[in-house]
Amino acid sequence: MRLNHVYTCVCFILLCSSFIQHNEPKPLVIKTKFDFFTTDNLGNIYIVKEDELMKYLSNGKMFARYSNLRLGAISSVDATNPLKIVLYYKDFQQILFLDNQLSLNSDVVSLEKLGYEQTDLVCASANNSFWIYNKQNNELNRFNESSKKITSTGNLKQVLRSDIAPDYMMEYNGYLYLNSPETGIYVFDIFGAFSRIISIKNLTQFQVNENIIYYQKDSSFCSYNYTLFEDACKVLPNHGKLVGLRYGNKKLYSGFKDSLLIQEF
Known part of the structure; x- marks a missing residue:
């Protein structure tokens, strides 16, 4: 009698597992080749291929395109503010700002x-301002909407007493996160004062949400979690070599050579 009860429980668990797997939502796939991609807080997706920026809605539908052949390849896109998207063209040291229709909405900087002739990195900041990292003097500068400098860190190699080679930066909740793969993520407040270093090394890109x-x-x-010093990793299904990964709105965006996979997470 007890054996029959155990067998029934096992069958019920297997049946539930099969039902859950069968009803798991299928991932959304956008078939396109790209160099890199990003997302915004509304779930829109921005895909870059050389000089072209393509915006897809959260349902995977193509919405708009933008291209400027005069400025060459797009170096970076920051869609932190989906109403004022920041495009940077490193080869020509120019910054463009697009609205949510991918139309120019302000003067080119x-x-x-x-x-500043040797600017490696650009990212969006609060109140329509923006940050740059200038390689010539190893300095972070923040500019307001009128392109007037309002914050400067001075030479970071002297301030931090360390050699840094930043390759990515982003602002979140009043703090700038500057990634230097060999040393970690340096955090500065909105006024350019150094706050802390987060010792995660060998990253190329990341996101910040809360802590x-x-x-x-x-x-x-x-x-x-850099306040509790807790980390966790989850191995993802093998769909090929990952060339980009982002998380937002309870969805995971996995980039591959010729496609973008969007799934509930």
């Missing part, structure tokens, strides 16, 4: 005319 850093590690999706 020439960093050369502002006196958590989300990032890709090989074929895993990882999170690190």
Whole structure:
């Protein structure tokens, strides 16, 4: 009698597991080749291929395109504010701002005319301002909407007493996160004062939400709570070599050579 009860329980568990797997939502797939991609807080997706930016809605439908052949390839896209998307063209040291229709909504900013000819990184900041990292003097500068400098860190190699080679930065909730793969993520406040270093190394890109850093590690999706010093990773299904990974709105966006996979997570 007891054996029959155990057998019934096992069958019920297997049946439930099969039902859950059978009803798991199928991932949404966008078939396209790209160099890199990003997302915004509304679930829109921005895919870059050389000089072209393509915006897809959260349902995977193509919405708009933008291209400027005069400026060459797009180096970076920051869609933190989906109403003012920041495009950076490193080869020409120019910053463009697009609205949610991917139309120009303000004057082009020439960093050369502002006196910054070796700017490696650009990202969005609060109140329609923006940050740049200038390689010539290893300095972070923040500019307001009128392209007037309002914050400067000074030479970071002297401030931090360390050699840094930043390759990515983003602002979140009044703090700037500057990634230097060999040393970690340096955090500065909105006034350019150094706050802390988060010792996650060898990253190329990441996201910040509350006190958590989300990032890709090989074929895993990882999170690190830098206030509790807790980390966790989850190995993802093998759909090919990952070339990009983002998380938002309870969805995981996995980029591959010729497709983008969007799934509930």
